[in-house]
Amino acid sequence: MADPRPDGDHDENGVRSVLRAIDLLGLFTEDRRAWTVRELTSASGLPKTTVIRLVATCEQRGMLWSGKDGMITVGPGLLRWARLAHTAWDLPQPVLEAMAALSTRCGETVNLYVRSTVHRVCVAQHEGPRTIRHVVPVGDELPLWSGAASKVLLTGAEDEFLRRVSATSPHGEDLVGQLSRQARQAGEDGYSVSHGEREVGASSVAAAVTDREGKVVAALALAGPTTRFTGERVRDFVDATVNAARRVSSIGLAPASTSEPH
Structure with a gap:
């Protein structure tokens, strides 16, 4: 049966070829900077001919680079995008100072997250001073269905979006009701607490960073080993994180950080 779509290259989530190219680029990490075509084919699950075509296209735009040894790595064209992203998401110094002060007071790592489609992305971090610490x-990109920061970022989300988020979890749409309740509670409280939701042994306290209209634009999160997030400490962590989030809200984030999430 012929594809009824004009170019056969679209689905409900976007342009398929573009999504495939982005997913292929996503395989390159600091821990794995070079791949062969065979390895990319195996890791991506795409046909070899598709991988070869995507690699060639990305090379034309400088996004990938093939060496004489047959290894493929990231290309110099990404330097421009990296510089642009750094500039767009460069936070005001007072915000960074507020994050550092929260980390020093509580002894844990502080992260700032924003919502990006069905994920949350860490845009800034101040590592905790302890040897054993939680670092992102x-x-x-982290899942938006788990963790304290996610509940804060889902504040006010509609059921249709919650279904999209839930679909990315191991629990499927069975999670929608729970996410809705947790997001509503986070909205009422202005913060959320989680223990071992995304990773066993890791806990987090997150508070809402809002714009001038009171809309949640980011989540300020304090994270560390669950053994250090005892009842008494969590109460102190909540107070400290909420106050720090209010401070960050009053300062404001970089322009790109306050745009409408999709």
Whole structure:
């Protein structure tokens, strides 16, 4: 049966070829910077001919680079995008100072997350001073269905969006009702607490960062080993994180950080 779509390259979530190219680029990480075509084919699950075509296209735009040894790595064209992203998401110094002060007071790592489609992305971090600490690299995408920061970022989300988020979890749409309740509670309280939702042994306290209209634009999160997030400490962490989030809200984030999430 012929594809009824004009170019056969679209689905309800976007342009399929573009999504495939982005997913292919997403395989390149600091821990794995070079791949062969065979390895990319295996890791992506795409046909070899598709991988070869995507690699060639990305090379034309400088996004990928093939060496004489047959290894493929990120291309110099990404340097421009990296510089642009750094500039767009460069936070005001007072915000960074507020994050550092929260980390020093509580002894844990502080992250700032924003919502990006059905994920949350860490846009800034101040590592905790302790040897054993929780660290999420800046730029990492994390699931929006788990963690204290996610509940804060889902404040006010409609059921249709919650269904999209739930579909990315191991629980499927069975999670919609729970997410709705947790997001509503986070909206009423202005913060959320989680223990071992995304990773066993890790806990977090997150508070809402809002714009001038009171809309949630980010989540300020304090994270660390669950063994250090005892009842008494969590109460102190909540007070400290909420106050820090209010401080960040009063300062304001970079212009890009306050745009409408999709």
